[in-house]
Amino acid sequence: xxxxxxxxxxxxxxxxxxxxxxxxxxxxxxxxxxxxxxxxxxxxxxxxxxxxxxxxxxxxxxxxxxxxxxxxxxxxxxxxxxxxxxxxxxxxxxxxxxxxxxxxxxxxxxxxxxxxxxxxxxxxxxxxxxxxxxxxxxxxxxxxxxxxxxxxxxxxxxxxxxxxxxxxxxxxxxxxxxxxxxxxxxxxxxxxxxxxxxxxxxxxxxxxxxxxxxxxxxxxxxxxxxxxxxxxxxxxxxxxxxxxxxxxxxxxxxxxxxxxxxxxxxxxxxxxxxxxxxxxxxxxxxxxxxxxxxxxxxxxxxxxxxxxxxxxxxxxxxxxxxxxxxxxxxxxxxxxxxxxxxxxxxxxxxxxxxxxxxxxxxxxxxxxxxxxxxxxxxxxxxxxxxxxxxxxxxxxxxxxxxxxxxxxxxxxxxxxxxxxxxxxxxxxxxxxxxxxxxxxxxxxxxxxxxxxxxxxxxxxxxxxxxxxxxxxxxxxxxxxxxxxxxxxxxxxxxxxxxxxx
Amino acid sequence: xxxxxxxxxxxxxxxxxxxxxxxxxxxxxxxxxxxxxxxxxxxxxxxxxxxxxxxxxxxxxxxxxxxxxxxxxxxxxxxxxxxxxxxxxxxxxxxxxxxxxxxxxxxxxxxxxxxxxxxxxxxxxxxxxxxxxxxxxxxxxxxxxxxxxxxxxxxxxxxxxxxxxxxxxxxxxxxxxxxxxxxxxxxxxxxxxxxxxxxxxxxxxxxxxxxxxxxxxxxxxxxxxxxxxxxxxxxxxxxxxxxxxxxxxxxxxxxxxxxxxxxxxxxxxxxxxxxxxxxxxxxxxxxxxxxxxxxxxxxxxxxxxxx
Numbered sequence: 001x002x003x004x005x006x007x008x009x010x011x012x013x014x015x016x017x018x019x020x021x022x023x024x025x026x027x028x029x030x031x032x033x034x035x036x037x038x039x040x041x042x043x044x045x046x047x048x049x050x051x052x053x054x055x056x057x058x059x060x061x062x063x064x065x066x067x068x069x070x071x072x073x074x075x076x077x078x079x080x081x082x083x084x085x086x087x088x089x090x091x092x093x094x095x096x097x098x099x100x101x102x103x104x105x106x107x108x109x110x111x112x113x114x115x116x117x118x119x120x121x122x123x124x125x126x127x128x129x130x131x132x133x134x135x136x137x138x139x140x141x142x143x144x145x146x147x148x149x150x151x152x153x154x155x156x157x158x159x160x161x162x163x164x165x166x167x168x169x170x171x172x173x174x175x176x177x178x179x180x181x182x183x184x185x186x187x188x189x190x191x192x193x194x195x196x197x198x199x200x201x202x203x204x205x206x207x208x209x210x211x212x213x214x215x216x217x218x219x220x221x222x223x224x225x226x227x228x229x230x231x232x233x234x235x236x237x238x239x240x241x242x243x244x245x246x247x248x249x250x251x252x253x254x255x256x257x258x259x260x261x262x263x264x265x266x267x268x269x270x271x272x273x274x275x276x277x278x279x280x281x282x283x284x285x286x287x288x289x290x291x292x293x294x295x296x297x298x299x300x301x302x303x304x305x306x307x308x309x310x311x312x313x314x315x316x317x318x319x320x321x322x323x324x325x326x327x328x329x330x331x332x333x334x335x336x337x338x339x340x341x342x343x344x345x346x347x348x349x350x351x352x353x354x355x356x357x358x359x360x361x362x363x364x365x366x367x368x369x370x371x372x373x374x375x376x377x378x379x380x381x382x383x384x385x386x387x388x389x390x391x392x393x394x395x396x397x398x399x400x401x402x403x404x405x406x407x408x409x410x411x412x413x414x415x416x417x418x419x420x421x422x423x424x425x426x427x428x429x430x431x432x433x434x435x436x437x438x439x440x441x442x443x444x445x446x447x448x449x450x451x452x453x454x455x456x457x458x459x460x461x462x463x464x465x466x467x468x469x470x471x472x473x474x475x476x477x478x479x480x481x482x483x484x485x486x487x488x489x490x491x492x493x494x495x496x497x498x499x500x501x
Numbered sequence: 502x503x504x505x506x507x508x509x510x511x512x513x514x515x516x517x518x519x520x521x522x523x524x525x526x527x528x529x530x531x532x533x534x535x536x537x538x539x540x541x542x543x544x545x546x547x548x549x550x551x552x553x554x555x556x557x558x559x560x561x562x563x564x565x566x567x568x569x570x571x572x573x574x575x576x577x578x579x580x581x582x583x584x585x586x587x588x589x590x591x592x593x594x595x596x597x598x599x600x601x602x603x604x605x606x607x608x609x610x611x612x613x614x615x616x617x618x619x620x621x622x623x624x625x626x627x628x629x630x631x632x633x634x635x636x637x638x639x640x641x642x643x644x645x646x647x648x649x650x651x652x653x654x655x656x657x658x659x660x661x662x663x664x665x666x667x668x669x670x671x672x673x674x675x676x677x678x679x680x681x682x683x684x685x686x687x688x689x690x691x692x693x694x695x696x697x698x699x700x701x702x703x704x705x706x707x708x709x710x711x712x713x714x715x716x717x718x719x720x721x722x723x724x725x726x727x728x729x730x731x732x733x734x735x736x737x738x739x740x741x742x743x744x745x746x747x748x749x750x751x752x753x754x755x756x757x758x759x760x761x762x763x764x765x766x767x768x769x770x771x772x773x774x775x776x777x778x779x780x781x782x783x784x785x786x787x788x789x790x791x792x793x794x795x796x797x798x799x800x801x802x803x804x805x806x807x808x
Binding site: 037039040047048120121122123125127128131132174175177192193216217218219220222223226227229230232378379380381383387423 | 531532533536537538539540543544545546547550551554581582583584648649652653656657660663664665666667668751752753754756764768
């Protein structure tokens with residue numbers, strides 16, 4: 001009996017001695033609950049939401065990064081860069097960096113990654129960001145490389161932020177599910193539990209507090225939120241507003257997405273009075289804090305205020321149903337077929353409560369005399385409507401869209417959406433075309449002003465859309481850690497930014 | 502009897518073929534995987550390259566014949582999403598789903614048959630009424646709702662079990678309970694009504710008159726005949742549990758065939774969808790054979806019909 005007591009006492013003591021060690025080991029390991037399991041986590045897909053959130057700057061680093069605060073370009077694996085003309089940049093690479101497999105990081109590795117990114121053998125999604133541009137490399141020495149673009153790119157340093165540098169041992173004929181990069185975390189395993197990463201001891205920069213992380217995938221927002229509540233996870237990514245019930249741990253943040261309704265400008269929507277009426281009859285304030293988060297912002301244009309080229313002088317549309325009705329009456333008197341039914345096409349899955357939002361707006365429009373029919377579509381059907389070439393028998397309609405320009409500059413929005421030859425443009429305005437052409441070839445203030453002027457003409461004189469909101473997401477962050485979400489957090493969640501309380 | 506099973510196998514092979522053809526063309530009618538796989542703002546040039554790389558630019562009939570050719574070698578092609586052979590992915594995920602289905606249906610069957618038989622012993626008693634109401638509720642509640650409520654009650658509030666995931670025994674409790682609920686509810690109803698009619702038959706009255714003990718009458722004499730409709734419904738439910746598994750596996754993050762199928766459908770991973778449908782269909786065919794065999798064991802009359 002005595003012996004037993006002694007033994008029990010000893011084991012309690014032993015356990016007590018182990019406790020702090022156990023505690024420390026557990027405290028710096030994180031579990032992050034994400035909404036969907038990605039197909040791969042390749043270093044050439046870092047700009048894709050569900051992939052970048054795991055890989056970008058955690059496992060695979062890019063040449064430059066974009067600051068979430070002001071959109072400025074910061075050095076990462078590239079330390080300096082210089083425009084040497086003819087579309088070429090001379091880039092100095094960081095020294096003393098190794099990949100997780102022990103291979104040294106050098107100009108060869110950068111050239112390899114750029115070639116792989118452009119390979120026709122695999123579908124690297126980051127290629128979307130450099131579509132129509134051919135990137136060439138010229139190795140000068142171990143840590144210097146010349147990177148050229150044809151046609152020449154004014155935003156070359158921004159393009160560098162899309163180039164994830166992977167180990168030269170990465171396969172070139174398949175997308176990788178076990179990426180090897182230079183980041184502060186090395187890929188460990190991907191199994192039924194999720195994706196595991198562990199702190200890389202040979203990292204060139206400051207060692208992060210987090211020692212290891214597991215990404216688990218749970219489609220249900222309520223379940224992700226519950227996991228953080230009971231300590232099974234430390235971060236629940238992208239939870240629905242109705243699950244964000246605890247203001248202490250549910251953090252709203254502008255997620256970089258902007259929504260609007262594109263107007264297909266065919267009769268009766270070819271008449272600008274009708275388009276004005278659509279905007280005036282929509283009470284944007286009414287939806288905030290009711291079916292949308294009160295932290296969402298009313299948008300005046302398709303890009304966020306932190307993006308170069310955003311025009312700060314544009315005012316949100318006032319809510320003026322009387323004026324809307326008057327404009328409609330005027331148009332009707334001039335023979336515009338304003339009573340014709342207009343389709344409003346939504347794409348399923350942009351944001352929570354989306355259909356309710358569209359129904360509310362539909363009712364506001366009905367109140368001033370519009371006849372709008374709401375149709376929700378799967379993305380494949382919806383894509384057929386938004387991309388050129390448009391069907392010949394197109395009719396007037398409104399298409400709900402959501403867009404994220406997280407790249408710091410309006411160029412990633414303007415040509416695509418507003419230029420006469422833009423893939424998703426409805427416009428044909430010579431002045432806007434000229435301003436976009438000018439802006440794309442300029443730098444500094446000239447660039448900014450040209451984009452701002454284009455945005456003014458679009459918002460005030462053309463009205464090709466019903467601007468809606470800059471959207472927010474909620475992240476549930478467990479009370480044992482600190483993390484401040486930012487506009488990039490949906491596609492880039494740096495474990496190194498997480499600290500322990 | 503061998504002829505019966507041969508006939509059945511032939512019919513199943515014909516329906517399997519029809520199913521494969523239907524799935525092949527219907528999945529392709531939903532559109533190109535490029536729409537889902539590439540970002541919304543991907544340029545046309547990238548879409549064309551993607552389709553060429555994966556052979557989706559070939560005429561559909563051509564894709565179909567090469568698919569049929571490969572199928573003869575049980576080759577379903579490569580998964581678009583994961584770059585691995587589709588059939589391997591399905592066979593890897595299959596044991597999880599089979600175990601989940603097996604535990605759920607076994608628990609549902611045992612609980613439901615006992616409850617149904619006891620309820621039938623004294624119809625309209627308090628026990629019968631409670632059992633009927635609860636089983637109706639169980640049979641009617643949608644899986645996804647029960648799953649979320651289950652998490653809130655048992656994982657968040659009571660903290661008895663983990664919310665989700667795999668690895669420990671505790672993580673199987675909620676998914677199995679959720680999956681078992683609906684079949685259990687239905688089987689209670691069937692077992693109860695079937696037992697009520699059996700208990701009023703002449704041979705049970707004879708047994709009572711002989712003075713056989715109640716427990717023996719209920720669970721030996723009556724249950725054997727009362728089980729026939731139960732087996733039919735349970736077999737149906739077991740086959741249907743794959744539907745429930747889609748929802749339950751997705752919610753709880755269980756790496757089974759259901760979750761694999763949903764992920765594959767969401768990404769138009771045609772090869773995996775086809776392999777998944779084929780393997781599931783074969784599993785259901787085998788289950789039907791098992792049900793036939795169970796019938797044989799329970800009811801000698803079916804033996805004569807099958808011969």
